Every structure is written in C-alpha cells, then in structure tokens.
Amino acid sequence: MSSDNILVRATNVNASYATNTGQDVPAVDAVSLEIAEGQILGLAGESGCGKSTLGNALAMIANPPLYVLSGELQIADRTIDLSTLDKGAEARHRAFRGDYVSLLPQGAMNSISPTLRIRDLVVDVVRGQDRSRSRDEALDLARDRLKQLGMPVRVLDQYAHQLSGGMRQRMVTVISTLLNPRLLIADEPTSALDVSSQKALIEMLLQMVEQKVMGAAIFITHDLPVLSMVTDQIAIMYAGRIIETGPTAELVHRARHPYTSALVSAVLDPTEETRHKRVAGIPGSPPNLASPPSGCRFHPRCAFATEICTREVPPLVVEGEHSSACWWAKDHPNEPVPLPDPVSLEGLAS
Amino acid sequence: MSTTTTSGAVTPGSPILQAKNVTKTFGGAGGKMTAVDDVSVDFHAGKVLAVVGESGSGKSTLARMLLRLLPVTSGQILYQGRDVTNIRGSELRRYWTDVQAVFQDPFASFNQFFTVGQMLRRSIRLAGRSQGESDDALIERCLGYVGLKPDEAMAKFPHQMSGGQRQRVMVARALMMSPKVLLADEATSMLDASLRVNVLNVLQDLRSELDLTVLFITHDIGQACYLADEVVVMEHGVIVEQGATDEVIFNPQNDYTKRLLSDVPDLKGSLKSR
Amino acid sequence: MSGINPLSELEAETRNTNVADATSVLAGLTTHPRRAKRRRSGGFNVSGRFWVAAALVGFVILMAFIGPLVYPFGAGEKVGGLYDNPSATHLLGTDNFGHDVISVLMTGARNSLYNGLVAGLVATAIGVAIGVLAGYVGGWLEELLMGITNVVLAVPAIVVLILISISLQNTSVGFLKGIMGLALVIGFTSWPWTARAVRAQASSVATREHIDIAKLSGARTPGILWRDVLPYLASYIVMAFVLQVAGAILAEASLSMLGLGPSDVVSLGVQLHWAIAFQAVGSGAWWAFLPPTIILTLVSFGLLLLQSSLDELFNPRLRRGKRKAMKAAAERRAAAAAQLQTQPAGLAAGAEEVLA
8 A cells, every 4th residue: 555645544543341340351452554545444354353343443432331542543634542541532532523534333224213304314413423514504415415426315304214224224324424524434334234235335335435425434344245345455353453454356365364364265155166165164263352362363263373373473474565464474475375175065975 | 863753754856845825914904014925835855945035035934934933824834745834732843843943143042041051951852862862962962963062062151152152052952853854044144254154064064964954044145055955036025036056046047036146245356446 | 262252242232332323323422321321420320329229228127127126115015195205215205005106117117018018029920920921922812911901000099999998997807907908909909010011021022032942942831931031021020029019118108098008007107197197297296207207208219219220230231340440440441551652553562574
C-alpha cells in the first residue's frame, strides 16, 4: 500500500472486557492497521476473535464492560485518542462520530423502532450526529442520497416492517452514512441476508465508495467469499491479534499464515471442486482469551506448529503489502501455505 | 440397528419419507399466508437430500411439518409408505425414534439448566440400543460418532462449550434413537466456516456408517453442493427445481435457481471495477 | 483444550446493548439509557440496594419470630390499663386492652407475615399453573383459561374479599376462622395478574428450540412444563411471588382495619382496627397506631425493593461487581494503559519485523 494516500491509520489499539470476577479479558491486543483513501478493508476471523470489539473501539462506541485501554486513530488530518479510561473520553469521541467515523452495528436493521417511519429515523440519526441540522435538511440529504444511489425515495414514508430485510439493511447503511463519514465501519452487514440481498448491499457499498460518500470502509465479517468480492485488503484476526494482512486476491489465493489458509480451505463454493473434495476444518476451538496460549496463539490448532511457536510470539514477516505473523512464514519466504491434498469422496466411501 | 421400526421393510429405491401435496397456511380469515404450497417430495433411503431456499421460502416450515412438530393444513406425510400425518401420543414418539432432527441455533436447542449428560439421559426412553447395551455405553457410542468423549462432555453446561461442540452434542442426541432419518434444519448456518465443515463431515460420515438418510435444509448452496446427493430448490413455498446435485447446481434449468447460483459470493472474483 | 470462549459471549452481550435502539447507535449516541440511569444514581449499585431491602425485611422477620421468644411479656397478657403512656418497662406503652404494645406488635407482625406468605404462595401457585398451561399449550385451552382469568380480574376484588371474609367469620371450620382463612381468601382472589404475566413469558419460552428437542427426545407435556418451561420462568416467578406477598400483607391490613379480619387473632391490621375503634388517634395515644403503620411500611417497602433488586441479581447482564473490585480493576486497567502508551507501537507487541 503506498503510504501517500493513507486515509485511516489506527495504532496500538488495546481493548479489554471487565468481567464479574474482576479479571479483565483482553479482546484486542496491540492492533494497528492502515486504510488508503477509497479502499475497503475486510476484517475476518472466527467468532470471538475480537473483530467486532475492534470495530467498536475504532467507532468509539465502547461501553462498559468494554474498555479501550489505548489506541490512536488518525483520520485525514485529525488524530484521536481512542482510550475510554479518562473522564473526558465520551465528550472527545462524540465530536468525531458521524463526520469522521460511523458504525453500522450488527443487527441494526432489526432494531428500528416499529412506530417510526424511515424518514423519522433519518431525522433522529442525522440530528443525533449533528444538532445543527434541521429536519428538512436531513430529509433533503436523504432524498438526494437515495436518488444518487438509484434507490426509491418512497421508502422514506414506509415503516421498517414494510421493507424486506435486504432493503432495510441498505436503508440503515444509507442513513448511517448521510453525513459522509471519512470511515464507515460495517459489522456483519450481510450475515443475516439472502445471497441476492447480500449482492445488492455489496454493490451499493462499492457504489458509495466510488461516489466518495465515505472516504474508506472497514467491513467486518466471518464470510470470506463476501469479503473477497468487496474488499481491497483483508486483515485476519485471531485471538485478539491481527495475524495476516494483504491485498485481497493475494491473501485469499496465496495465504502465508496457516490459519488464513485453513479459513480459505473451509469455504464451500458451489463448484465441481467442492463437490469432490473432503475439507478438513480447523481442529479445536478459539482459545479462552483470559488465558491465551503462549507464543503464537494459534499453535495448539496449527498443523505447521514447531517448538518455537509454543514459546515465542512470532515475528511479523513483511513481503511488500503482504505481512503475516508466523514462524512458518519466516522460514518459508514467499511461499504460500501448502494446502492438504484433497481427498476424493470415492476414496473415502470404499 | 433399531428394533422399533414403525412398519414394514423398505424396499430399495422406494422413498423412506414422502410429502404429498403438503400445504401450510398461517393466520386466520383476515390475513392468510401460505408458507408451503402443495409441495410433494420424496426422500430416498441412504441419501443426503438438501432443501435449498432463501428466507421465506418455506423450507423450515416444511421441515417442521415432516417432523410432526407443526400440523399440516392439507396434504399427507408418509413414512415408509404409512400415513403419519395425524399420529399422536405414543405412536408419534415411536415415529420420532426413526425420524430425528438437529436445529439451527446451537444455543437455543439446549435447556440451559441441564448438563449435556442430563440432556442426553432424557432420550434414553426412546433410545434404540444394540443388545445388552447399557445407558452409559449407548451415550458413549453416540458421542463417539461426533468425536466427543463422555468424560469431557457429560458434566458440561451448554454455555461451557463452543458453538461447534454444542451442535455436535445435538447430533449425538439425535443419534441415540438410532434414527433412520436425520433432519438438519440450518444446523450449520450459525457456525463459523471452520467448525461448519467439521459438522458437515460428521453428517457425511454418519450417512455411510449408519446408513442414515439426511435431510439437509439450508440457504447455502455451497453446503448443499458439498454434502447432498439430491437438491430441491424452494421459492415462496413452492418447489421450483429438483434433481441430482450435479444436475441442479452445475446445469440449472430454472431461472430462480440460476439467479441464486449467480448471486453466491465466491473467492474468485472481486466486484470492484478497477 | 477448553472449548469455552467467553469473548464471543462478551461481544454478543455488548452487541445486545448496542442494538437496543437503532437510532441511538446509528447516531453514535453511545450512552445506553439503562446504564446512564444507573450512572446518575450515584453508584447506589445492585448490592447496595439488595442489602437495604434484605435488612428491612430481615429486621421485620427477626422481630416477628425471634422477638416473642425473648420479650418478657406475652401478647395476650394484661399488663396495664387503657393506653398507658410509654414507660421504662413498657417502651411503647399499652393498647386499649392494657396489653404491651411491643409484644402485640411482634405477634401481629408474625401473623401478618404468615398471611402474606400463605396468600403469596397460593396466588403464585394458581397464577403460575394457569399461566404456564395457557401459555405453553395455547389454542382453545389458552382462550378458556385467559377468559376465566379476565373474568376474575374484572370482579372488584375488594367486594369479594369483604363478602367472603364476612362469611368466613361465621364458618364452623375453626381453621378458616383465623389468619389462615383470610390468607386463603386473599390468595384465591389475587392470582389473575400473575397468571397473565406468566402466560406471556411461557408462550415465549414455548417457541424456543429446546422445547422441540425435548419433544423429539420423548418428553411428555408435564415433563416439558416442569423441566423445560418452569426453570426459564423461575426468576420471574420469584419476583412475582415477592410482589404477591407484599400485596397480601397490605390487603390483610386493610381488611382487618375495616374490621373484616379474624376476630380472635392479632395482626398489624387488627391492631390498627382496635386503635381506631378505641379513639387512639383522638386521644393522642400515638404508640397504639404509629408502630404498626411503620412496620407495615417497612415490610412492604422492603419487599418491593427486594423485588426490583432481584431483577438485577437474576439478570447477569445487569449485575455489577463489588465496588471495591471494580475500582481495583479500573486501576489495573489504567496502569496497563499507561504501560501501553510507553511501548512502541507495533502490529504484534514485542515482535521484530522481518523484511524479506
């Protein structure tokens, strides 16, 4: 990624959850990332890897029991301290929401009040982000935006339950970006949708980036195929850390981290290949972050783990725009993680 | 296998479970909604049959009617050629020894107040066991099918397990009955891709090991492609296409099926125009 | 390896609070209303509220059940004249019969609590049974049971209470003449709202997948109700029970004060009845009517407070740690944050970069 057009740079984000036992669970561990102007970064990983937490920390909507311990977010010419520990955090962060960062939370489409028309939601949201806007201004904004994106303006007069799931999700996406945020963070926006609605939302997001509705976007999901259609870069998270980042095609087809490779091979496309292979999932389950494994956190589930992986945190192996935190990658420069030989089903049956 | 067969033997090739002109209508006189509209489909023994459809296609309603958890509005459900549409009480429980299910939500399927052991022991009464097998041996055998050991699972409460483990326990529960038909209603859709493959592999292995008929209800054509021998595509309560997996997925005839397939995201192409 | 990953649940938990309302989240208004309210209440946290409630109720219970064992005078013992002033031997003086007010108060409180407990149990049992059956089974049974419930709800309870309690006073069954009779009457008339509330909860539990799983496992309806529905309603039922107890204590007090209570027993209401009948208010004998009023207030306030703090006790999402532990945790976090600030920023802490 050329460094001259970097729009968003997050540095050293640490966040943890307070628990009833008094022990904190670190959910995001020293994460840094960069997004160039006009690009979409995908954030992927299994559930419980901290990707949503990172999204909340970056969107500055961390509520107790989630605390952001540290982190700096640089957007265009502004630098924001993400920490939520001091008293002034809420006031400081409020100024950046809406204009700079906007979050599309998971399940937002299902939490629209049934008594509100979409246009009331528009007014509430816009005025919630910017008090100085009038009702008419907000509605004009929404009408123009819908026309610009080729969507029907009449949905503004409808109630949420009158819209299909796909349309509702597209509407909340439009509403959350009315003030042209520099960065949109979308958390699992496609997970609850049918494939055709997924495609419509993805196309709309791409259109929005192209028309510079937002400067850049982070797309959080566990669904790699969706990510590979919409993103320029992908960052893979595991147990609170980013373990691999790279350009989408590069990362998907030449994974350098065994975890990424395992995630990719678990994807089931409706293709001849899927039909006749036997995919091995990843054994075990993600670690308990209250006491993560030593060294590389993936080592207990990794087919390539060696002794050093259990002891020492892996180094970051940087190869152009592609970087991965893995001992195997260090020993095998420029080599994609080998996939296990596909087992034919006929062979298994006999 | 099971000794509690409802009736007659299955002749090879004849369907084990059939839906005949099944219709389900919800709502009263004012606003009627037809969720499943005159659906007829045969499920052949020893096969994996996938019912694919988007939300609102009626696939889950059909599944719940086949399980007899939801009454049908009209039509017939036949099991091994016998009409089971209106059976009740002990007859229905006997049906459930042959036809079992795993549901979508691996957390909501559990009673959170029970340990895995307590939950499994509830099924003992309906369980189909091999001769002289003790309760513990039966549970151990069924947990073994899904790669779990009794000493690591029995004492656990649902919230102490991962989603994948919970779903495998649910499969083990269903297997305790030694069912002939296992219905998986979106059983893997809430799991992460890596865990999903594990559960799908379990289903695949069981089919060959236990000669199980699997009805796999899903919105994900990719999973159907991986697992199924036959595919039924539903749209708005109606079957629009059905046939062998290779036919339906690689040579679809119906427009809806074609559109569904073309909309599936894959790892190959970015939609970004640049 | 342990398969439990608490983070996915923690993330889901914050998500639930986040999606509470699309407007506030999309607008980036982070302050969740519930949290904001608690923050404003100045740290009067769950445990604090619970302990105040427990202390109030505990005090009345101790007074009612342990008090009579150690107090030198009995409730029926004539120790003085009409409304003797408080003195060193009788701290709250005597009542219209010349009985020691403290000893009458203790016995009266005990009977009032008995009444509340019995009436609460009866009302909760009937309400839960009807509510669970209606909510779980549904169909015509639900319509029938809820029809009955609504009829009972529509009948003015106080009229029924008065009529039945008058006829109870003339009954030949001795057992029903006392406080138990009144308690049963109150219990049999106050169940409908519990039934309605429980029905709503039960019908939502009935749609959960674990009920289908229980059916497929061969469980029969009674077993499902007992093992799969009731446990999910338990916290709700306990809270409803506490409210029923408070309501029954107050109902008994008002009936008895009107003179419709049991004639040969003391209770807080009966005590008030005699105080009014013998002009305690007019003659300035405050010790005859103020103490039972205060105890009534304390016990009902305590129970209501208990009910609202139980909500937070049962709902782990609303639970907060002890303030001391919270403070220590906050300090630890601050220290960790300070340390993080001084560290060089990197993709993985402590990782060297290898440039290929």
